[in-house]
Amino acid sequence: MLDSSPPTIDTPFDKGIMMKFSCTGCVGAQVIATIACVVCLAVSTPAAGQSQNNRGQNQDQRNDKDRDNDRDDRDRRGPTGPTGPTGAPGLRGLTGATGPTGATGEPGPAGAIGPIGPTGAMGPAGPTGATGAAGPTGVMGPSGPAGATGAAGSTGATGPAGPSGAVGETGPAGPTGALGPIGATGAAGPTGATGAAGPTGATGAAGPTGATGAAGPTGATGAAGPTGATGAAGPTGATGAVGPTGATGAVGPTGATGETGAVGPTGATGASGETGAAGATGATGPMGPTGAVGPTGPTTDTFEITLPIHQIFSIVAPGTYNLFFNTAKLSGSGIHTDANINFDARFNSSAAPSTVVTVGSGVNVNRLITASTCQNDFIASISVPQGASPGTLTISGWMRVTIQGHQPSTIDRGFVFVSAAGATDCGTDSGRSYWRGQ
Numbered sequence: 233m234l235d236s237s238p239p240t241i242d243t244p245f246d247k248g249i250m251m252k253f254s255c256t257g258c259v260g261a262q263v264i265a266t267i268a269c270v271v272c273l274a275v276s277t278p279a280a281g282q283s284q285n286n287r288g289q290n291q292d293q294r295n296d297k298d299r300d301n302d303r304d305d306r307d308r309r310g311p312t313g314p315t316g317p318t319g320a321p322g323l324r325g326l327t328g329a330t331g332p333t334g335a336t337g338e339p340g341p342a343g344a345i346g347p348i349g350p351t352g353a354m355g356p357a358g359p360t361g362a363t364g365a366a367g368p369t370g371v372m373g374p375s376g377p378a379g380a381t382g383a384a385g386s387t388g389a390t391g392p393a394g395p396s397g398a399v400g401e402t403g404p405a406g407p408t409g410a411l412g413p414i415g416a417t418g419a420a421g422p423t424g425a426t427g428a429a430g431p432t433g434a435t436g437a438a439g440p441t442g443a444t445g446a447a448g449p450t451g452a453t454g455a456a457g458p459t460g461a462t463g464a465a466g467p468t469g470a471t472g473a474v475g476p477t478g479a480t481g482a483v484g485p486t487g488a489t490g491e492t493g494a495v496g497p498t499g500a501t502g503a504s505g506e507t508g509a510a511g512a513t514g515a516t517g518p519m520g521p522t523g524a525v526g527p528t529g530p531t532t533d534t535f536e537i538t539l540p541i542h543q544i545f546s547i548v549a550p551g552t553y554n555l556f557f558n559t560a561k562l563s564g565s566g567i568h569t570d571a572n573i574n575f576d577a578r579f580n581s582s583a584a585p586s587t588v589v590t591v592g593s594g595v596n597v598n599r600l601i602t603a604s605t606c607q608n609d610f611i612a613s614i615s616v617p618q619g620a621s622p623g624t625l626t627i628s629g630w631m632r633v634t635i636q637g638h639q640p641s642t643i644d645r646g647f648v649f650v651s652a653a654g655a656t657d658c659g660t661d662s663g664r665s666y667w668r669g670q
Contacts, residue, residue, distance in 0.1 A: 564644025575629030587620035608655035644669035
């Protein structure tokens with residue numbers, strides 16, 4: 233019997249030898265029986281605990297033996313049988329334990345800083361700020377004086393503008409102007425105190441002695457005998473002329489430097505240099521964000537007030553009497569206008585026979601009332617004839633006043649007074665008629 237692979241397991245039986253091969257080959261059932269070729273199924277019998285190295289070594293040994301058998305039995309080997317089916321795969325080996333994690337490598341050096349990129353292009357200008365809320369409508373100007381065709385009244389004052397939007401960012405400052413010239417030097421401070429005197433120089437050589445003065449006259453020789461008293465001394469001779477001045481002694485060593493004098497007062501500040509030329513205006517900064525819409529301005533009011541006029545005068549003599557319709561504004565920011573007056577002046581005589589005189593009509597005045605002192609808006613006159621006095625003059629009617637541009641929380645107030653005394657007479661409270669807008 234021939235085979236290309238050695239047996240892996242030999243199991244003895246009672247009638248022969250049974251051999252199990254690991255590859256396709258022929259099996260001898262009995263020594264004496266007829267040799268038959270059958271297909272052997274290669275069975276992989278893994279050995280528990282066998283290492284990979286042992287399996288490789290066994291395979292090498294089998295291959296070597298197969299080559300030897302092939303050479304010895306080449307003439308005796310029968311035809312090769314067909315290849316048997318592939319054996320079932322062996323069980324997968326256990327997964328090996330995970331190796332320990334390698335130590336973390338040292339961090340690499342920091343990369344060099346890249347060059348600074350070019351300055352980005354200026355962004356587009358921001359959107360235009362929202363238009364501020366429109367200011368309130370100006371108050372209506374006063375009507376022109378009455379006439380065939382009244383002149384057009386002056387244009388009402390323009391209402392205040394709504395608040396401006398927030399100011400955009402200020403552009404960069406321009407370059408600093410050139411430095412002005414240096415101012416004149418201030419006056420010098422006073423001289424410091426004199427330093428201490430140096431040591432006195434050596435005394436110069438003495439001058440020559442002056443000539444001796446002439447001797448006085450010799451006294452008379454006294455009689456011999458005891459020595460007489462000493463005679464009075466003769467007068468002192470005249471002082472000789474002063475000798476020439478000795479040469480100047482050598483200059484003594486320089487005295488130590490005196491202490492520094494006190495600092496004099498600061499000189500007057502020099503005149504300021506001329507202002508440098510203004511730097512060029514910096515580029516306009518980008519448009520700032522749109523400012524928030526400001527609150528709506530206060531709404532103004534317009535008033536039209538009709539107030540009564542009433543006054544009584546006693547007339548004691550005939551004549552023509554003027555009646556002054558005077559007004560004044562006492563408070564408020566609105567514009568007060570005396571629009572028109574409608575009145576009736578009636579004189580009733582108390583003498584017999586009774587006499588009645590009347591004047592009056594409606595008048596379009598249209599005059600602004602601006603001052604707190606009385607102003608005259610209209611003058612009417614009435615004549616009392618002879619023989620009609622005494623009597624009573626009664627003025628009654630009404631006056632229409634307009635107030636434009638009244639601000640909330642304020643009080644617009646004024647009055648009218650009919651006087652017989654003059655154009656600036658304001659009278660008293662008892663005779664005034666007041667208007668009030670609030």
